[in-house]
Amino acid sequence: MDSNASRTPAAPLPPPTTADAWSALVADWDSLRHGYHLGDKDEAVLRCVHSLGADVTGPHSLAWTLGLVVLSPYVGWGSPGPGIEAPVKDVLAAVALAHEGHACAHERHPYEPFEEDMDLYLDRLPGALEVLTDPEPGRSGGLDLQDDEDEHDSSANEDSALTGPELLERWHCPRNLAGFAGVALDYIGG
Numbered sequence: 505m506d507s508n509a510s511r512t513p514a515a516p517l518p519p520p521t522t523a524d525a526w527s528a529l530v531a532d533w534d535s536l537r538h539g540y541h542l543g544d545k546d547e548a549v550l551r552c553v554h555s556l557g558a559d560v561t562g563p564h565s566l567a568w569t570l571g572l573v574v575l576s577p578y579v580g581w582g583s584p585g586p587g588i589e590a591p592v593k594d595v596l597a598a599v600a601l602a603h604e605g606h607a608c609a610h611e612r613h614p615y616e617p618f619e620e621d622m623d624l625y626l627d628r629l630p631g632a633l634e635v636l637t638d639p640e641p642g643r644s645g646g647l648d649l650q651d652d653e654d655e656h657d658s659s660a661n662e663d664s665a666l667t668g669p670e671l672l673e674r675w676h677c678p679r680n681l682a683g684f685a686g687v688a689l690d691y692i693g694g
Contacts, residue, residue, distance in 0.1 A: 516555040519564040526567070526637035533574040534630045539582070546585045549575050549592065557595045560602045567637050569599050569681055573618070573688045574629055580692040593692060596685040603682035610674050614647070615683030622691050636675055647671040 520526045535541040536548055552575060556568035572592060578584060579592050614632070617625045632647050648671060666674070674680060 515551070516558040517551045519555070519567070520637070523634075523638040527634050529571070530574070530630050530633045530637070533571050537574050537577050537626070539578075545578060545582070546588050549579060549584065549588055553591045553595050556599065557591075560595070560599045565599065566676055566681055567633065569596075569684050569688075570629060570633050570636070572596060573684050574626065574633070576688040576691045577623075577626070589692065593689060596689045596692075599685040600682045600689070603678035603685070606678035606682075608677050608679050610677055610679070612674070613677060613680040613683055614671075614675055615680050615687055618684070618687045619690075622687060632675075636672075647675060 517529075520529055532541060532543070532548060533552070536545050541548065549572075552568055552571045556565060556572065559565060572579075572595070575592075579589055635647055647668075648666070
């Protein structure tokens with residue numbers, strides 16, 4: 505089907521159950537972002553939208569939200585078909601609303617660098633997503649998105665001193681989910 509044709513919305517994807525299945529999904533999202541996805545681009549976006557929309561506060565909401573962050577360049581600038589941008593904005597707004605206002609003790613969150621330079625940090629997000637979707641406990645390499653050149657930035661140095669569980673806690677913080685949803689909305693133009 506032509507990706508610009510009108511279509512019935514895609515059904516939600518069941519969450520992948522293995523690290524390899526998540527890795528393949530993340531690779532699909534990243535290939536779409538880079539413009540070399542061989543499948544139906546709009547279908548891939550809608551599946552992510554509907555999977556996130558099925559439970560914006562569920563156990564996989566972080567992965568689906570980050571999936572839409574990875575897909576946001578396509579949605580914002582890649583000529584998606586009619587009827588694609590509105591549901592993306594709607595579900596991201598629902599995520600932001602559901603997660604905003606939660607109190608936490610974190611001084612910083614992983615979404616914050618994306619506010620400054622979405623394109624730079626977007627290249628690092630698929631690696632973090634693979635770690636976050638790996639059901640193997642204790643894996644946390646790739647979650648610190650700070651650049652090694654940020655040595656003069658004291659907050660970057662504090663973040664790099666965090667342990668794996670502390671980094672994971674920040675990634676799963678409701679304020680982080682709301683922040684990523686907001687960053688993607690801003691990028692798309694919502």
